[in-house]
Amino acid sequence: MSEKTQNNSKTDAMKTYNYADAVEVAKRYFKGDDLAATVWVSKYALKDSMGNLYEESPEQMHRRIADEIERIERRYPNPMTAAQVYDLLKEFRYLIPQGGPMTGIGNNLQIASLSNCFVIGHRHPADSYGGIIRIDEEQVQLMKRRGGVGHDLSHIRPTGSPVLNSALTSTGIVPFMERYSNSTREVAQDGRRGALMLSLSVKHPDAENFIDAKVETGKVTGANVSIKIDDEFMHAVIDGKKYHQQFPIDSDKPMYEKDIDARALWNKIVFNAWKSAEPGVLFWDTILRESVPDCYADLGFRTVSTNPCGEIPLCPYDSCRLLAINLYSYVDKPFTKEASFNFDKFRRHVAAAMRMMDDIIDLELEKVEAILEKISKDPEDEDIRQVEVKLWEKIREKALQGRRTGLGITAEGDMLAALGLRYGTDEATDFAVEIQKTLAVEAYRTSVKMAQERGKFPIYDAGREEGNPMIERIKEADPALYEEMVKHGRRNIAMLTIAPTGTTSLMSQTTSGIEPVFRPVYTRRRKVNPGDKDVKVTFVDEVGDSWEEYNVFHHKFLVWLEVNGYDIEEVKNMPMTEIDKLVALSPYYKATANDIDWVSKVKMQGAIQKWVDHSISVTVNLPNEVTKELVAKVYLTAWEYGCKGVTVYRDGSRAGVLVDKKKKKGAKTEEAPVNPDGYRPPLKRPLELSADIVRFKNGEEDWISFVGIYNDRPYEIFTGKIEEDAMFIPQKIKKGVIIKVKDAEGNKRYDFQYKDKYGYTNTIGGISRLFDEEFWNYAKLISGVLRNGMPILDVVTLIESLHLNSESINTWKNGVARALKQYIANGTKAKEKCPNCGQETLVYQNSCPVCMSCGYSKCG
Structure with missing residues (x-):
């Protein structure tokens, strides 16, 4: 019986579990941590394509993974056993596969990739519609298999360039940014939207348009954007000199050139980042200079972009899988005077982690074969299937050639606290760097050993790597290891990263990645019914819902309390003033996210980066009141200290920034005073309003909304089920106008008008009467709230919060909420705190609350 048949037999015999029951079992596993249990069941427990659950405890997941790792290990000398692997995985204590590997290893019920991220692009840049559309198609094909995708736009000719088609001149970068963004929003991955990174070289003549693209309401909402900055540009900024832009950016004979004021463009980058948290910056010369894979650039490993979070710079069609080491678990006697870091155990586990990472490449190659087999059986014509076939064949080739891995860390903040080191001090930074250096050397050592046992990556060439900064640091740290590497080669072309670990840290109950703790204690609210027993209503919101406030303690702060003799239940019942006194005695005091000097944190990132051959995903969270000058200093310091990239997020920076307060043409009416939220409603409705059409599904039904817009925000809404006989509107029509009219009898009605492709005006009369009368009555109430300027989120x-005794009305009101959510500006601050890290940086991205600190998302 084949390995695959054996696995399918095991799956067929597995028991299915009820979701609520699984959460309760998982909650016991996590010692009462409801959030960790819910996230694990929702995101990581084994499921089939119909959502049926086949695991109720992380123990089952860890054994599933361990069995598969053992199966691959048996192909090679000195194999690890499933029991050994399980001991490393259990309780999320030491090694934690992230995302795709955790959900997909051993899952034969869904055909999906194990890779967390991909980069795509043509080896020879294709500045044509065919090349541009091919990237769009490949992006969607990868996202539907659960992968995040990045690609670069520097190959697209700038605005106004001549083209050999009927358009005569190019539209430039921005329309294609929107195309790729919209494609991302269309793709769902097990309930989650796709993730996309778009990058562009600062040398490209459309760089300024790229930087401004996301400032406009509703534009490029499905992508992160980062500008690739070279050293020449940074020196021009510092020296106040001109900077030369051209297209193609690498050509000796460019077709388009111009010189710009480098400092003016830099100020725009800084201002937009300060104002709206984008663009991020990628220090591209540093990335290429430090990149080991770029020693093989002419063989197809030229780095062109990064994954959506920026921690893995990649060449076209390469991919990576992630695994994090929980640093806290290597502290012996934590939070005592005898606390020490167990370097011996850490080195052994790094070696095991690298073996597992290499095994996961083999498991991914099996997944790729399964995907190709699935495609071969799809009903589409062969010429349609060939695009996807060739895509996965190229991904398979890159995985075989380079065998790239993504080994990282988490719980840096807790590790330092457990050792009595205060995050942000020079002593703590030096120790963090020593840990990362140890990890790097041992990872490279293991890769060299695997090259002897399993074979080196096929294109390894020691001569090509001579002089590479990362390789030179390994050589200096361990000359004997370097000599072994030159002699035997390496198994993996590159292997280290520090990725976001939002849900990973939630399940390991530690701080995230290299971040400090947000707060040792913070306050959360939970919604309650006033009649519930054993609750205390401490807050009633504006819609009448009751909430109970309670304190949440960081897990490892509770460990500190226990180690130091405090009664935890007694502490939980203390007033906050007394709890604050205990925090002041702990190693977390003055070491939280709000305490750390932001520039010093960037310097720490740069120091650690020296021992990471990929990159580090870090967002520098800043308070609302910081100046643009500080943002500029953060960016400049990051470049000076060797960071490969950095993103800033100023608290509340996106909320309201996209509202244009200027009076719109055609809105001939007086205006009321500005509301506290900055919105100025009209004293009466304009006779004519521009309008958006929003289409969506409610269950199996097709629904439509007409949303009247005033001052760039919803002013009124008409929505309901599409009745084609009453309102046929072509799918391509997205906008029109809503006109308030009176008929011959003096009755008021609202008509919708749009222009078709021939330029003719079409009218849908009385849209308020096309929907159910009861719907319309509720719509008038909601429109009245909108017209008076209540913030969209409210x-x-x-x-x-409406609870209506009618299934059809409840369906309708859910549709209204869904339509209006699309107008919540990216970056709008949510009312609640992040349920993962507790930080008040929960903001909307693509209509979904996402934490800007830890990456937690309510949508997946």
Whole structure:
């Protein structure tokens, strides 16, 4: 019986579990941590394509993974056993596969990749519609298999360039940014939207348009954007000199050139980042200079972009899988005077982690074969299937050639605290660097050993790598290891990263990645019914819902309390003033996210980066009141200290920034005073309003909304089920106008008008009467709230809180909320704190609350 048949037999015999029951079992596993249990069941427990659950405890997941790792290990000398692997995985204590590997290893019920991220692009840049559309198609094909995708736009000719088609001149970068962004929003991955990174070289003549693209309302909402900055540009900024842009960016004979004021463009980058948290910056010369894979650039390993979070710079069609080491678990006698870091155990586990990472490449290659087999059986014509076939064949080739891995760390903040080191001090930074250096050397050592046992990556060439900064640091740290590497080669072309670990740290109950703790104690609210027993209503919101406030303690702060003799239950019942006194005695005091000097944190990132051959995903969180000058200093310091990239997020920076307060043409009406939220409603409705059409599904039904817009925000809404006989509107029509008219009898109605492709005006009369009368009555109430300037987020919250005794009305109000959510500006601050890290940086991205600190998302 084949390995695959054996696995399918095991799966067929597995028991299915009820979701609620699984959460309760998982909650016991996590010692009462409801959030960790819910996230694990929702995101990581084994499921089939119909959502049926086949695991109720992380123990089952860890054994599933361990069995598969053992199966691959048996192909090679000195194999690890499933029991050995399980001991490393259990309780999320030491080694934690992230994302795709955790959900996909051993899952034969869904055909999906194990890779966390991909980069795509043509080896020879294709500045044509065919090349551009091919990237769009490949991006969607990868996202549907659960992968995050990055690609670069520097190959697209700039605005106004001549083209050999009927358009005569190029539209430039921005329309294609929107195309790729929209494609991302269309793709769902097990309930999650796709993730996309778009990058562009600062040398490209459209760089300024790229930087400004996301400032406009509703544009490029499905992508992160980062500008690739070279050293020449940074020196021009510092020296106040001109900077030369051209297209193609690498050509000796460019077709388009111009000189710009480098400092003016830099100020725009800084201002936009300060104002709206984008673009991120990628220090591209540093990335290429430090990149080991770029020693093989002419063989197809030229780095062109990064994954959506920026921690893995990649060449076209390469991919990576992630695994994190929980640093806290290597502290012996934590939070005592005798605390020490167990370097011997750490080195052994790094070696085991690298073996597992290499095994996961083999498991991914099996997944790729399964995907190719699935495609071969799809009903589409062969010429349609060939695009996807060739895509996965190229991904398979890159995985075989380079065998790239993504080994990283988490719980840096807790590790330092457990050792009595205060995060942000020079002593703590020096120790963090020593840990990362140890990890790097041992990872490279293991890769060299695997080259002897399993074979080196096929294109390894020691001569090509001579002089590479990362290789030179390994050589200096361990000359004997370097000599072994030159003699035997390496198994993996590159292997280290530090990725976001939002849900990973939630399940390991530690701080995230290299971040400090947000707060040792913070306050959360939970919604309660006033009649519930054993609750205390401490807050009633504007829509009448009751909430109970309670304190949440960081898990390892509770460990500190226990080690130091405090009664935890007694502490939990203390007033906050007394709890603050205990925090002041702990190693977390003055070492939280709000305490750390931001520039010093960037310097720490740069120092650690020296021992990471890929990159580090870090967002520098800043308070609302920081100046643009500080943002500029953060970016400049990051470049000076060797960071490969950096993103800043100023608290609340995106909320409201996209509202244009200027009076719109055609809105001939007086205006009321500006509301506290900055919105100025009209004293009466304009006779004509521009309008958006929003289409969506409610269950199996097709629904439509007409959303009247005033001052760039929803002013009124008409929505309901599409009745084609009453309102046929072509799918391509997205906008029009809503006109308030009176008929011959003096009755008021609202008409919708749009222009078709021939330029003719079409009218849908009386849209208010096309929908159910009861719907219309509720719509008038909601429109009245909108017209008086209630913030969109508050309107959505109000609608969602309505409890109506009618299934059809409840379906309708859910549709209204769904339509209006699309107008919540990216970056709008949510009312609640992040349930993962507790930080008040929960903001909307693509209509979904996402934490800017730890990456937690309510949508997946």
